[in-house]
Amino acid sequence: xxxAINNKLKRLNEDTERIFTSLVGISEEKLQDQSYGWSIxxxxxxxxxAETASLKxxxxxxxxxxxxxxxxAGNAIRMWLTNQALKSSLKWGAPxxxxxxPTYRLDEIKSKWAETRKAIQQFADEYPEQWLNRLVYKHxxxxxxxxxxxxxxxxxxxxxxxHQINRIKKQLGL
Numbered sequence: 001x002x003x004a005i006n007n008k009l010k011r012l013n014e015d016t017e018r019i020f021t022s023l024v025g026i027s028e029e030k031l032q033d034q035s036y037g038w039s040i041x042x043x044x045x046x047x048x049x050a051e052t053a054s055l056k057x058x059x060x061x062x063x064x065x066x067x068x069x070x071x072x073a074g075n076a077i078r079m080w081l082t083n084q085a086l087k088s089s090l091k092w093g094a095p096x097x098x099x100x101x102p103t104y105r106l107d108e109i110k111s112k113w114a115e116t117r118k119a120i121q122q123f124a125d126e127y128p129e130q131w132l133n134r135l136v137y138k139h140x141x142x143x144x145x146x147x148x149x150x151x152x153x154x155x156x157x158x159x160x161x162x163h164q165i166n167r168i169k170k171q172l173g174l
Contacts, residue, residue: 001132001148005124008151013117015158019165020110026174031106036171038101041109043161043168045101048113051154054137055120058150061136062127068134071146075135079149082142086156089163124151 023031023040031040038046061068104112127136127147137150145153 002124002127002129005148005151006121008148008155009117009121009124012151012155012158015155016113016117019158019162023106026169028106030172030174032103033168033172036168038164038168039103040165040168041104041106042101043165044106044109044113045104047158047161048109048116049101050157051113051120052116054150054154055116055123057138058123058136058147061138062131065131068131068136069144071133071135071149075143075145076149079139079142079145079153082139083152083156085141086153086160088160091164120151120154 026040033039034042124147132148133146135144136147137145137153139145139150139153142149142153
């Protein structure tokens with residue numbers, strides 16, 4: 001199962017790199033433009049903030065060790081439904097604790113996000129095998145989940161925001 005988690009983390013990083021590559025040649029001014037809501041860089045900050053908050057939650061939750069609840073089919077179904085919604089281009093508001101992302105320069109958020117991803121990878125690498133079926137993560141819509149589904153949620157959350165980035169690019173005439 002750790003192999004699957006590591007493959008998913010690799011995919012997440014590759015997908016992120018493709019997003020950054022798609023922005024090459026776009027001015028910092030355009031990347032910061034908030035004329036249509038969040039700027040593209042604010043979307044990145046939001047994604048980083050969500051992953052950082054999730055990691056902090058998991059780091060605290062893992063302290064319960066064997067007392068963490070075991071996963072069930074119900075948890076899997078709930079997360080699958082959530083991920084289907086995230087894959088779509090439907091829009092809804094972010095949870096209040098991550099709904100007002102700060103503004104960074106593109107290189108700053110790339111660096112911060114790389115640090116977050118490195119910490120998530122380290123957490124996954126150090127995560128005990130015997131707890132892979134334990135509920136260590138809590139998604140605002142999908143509820144409590146195991147580590148593998150946490151990584152899935154990061155993938156689908158990013159996919160969701162690619163729709164937003166594409167809308168912003170279109171509105172900016174890019």
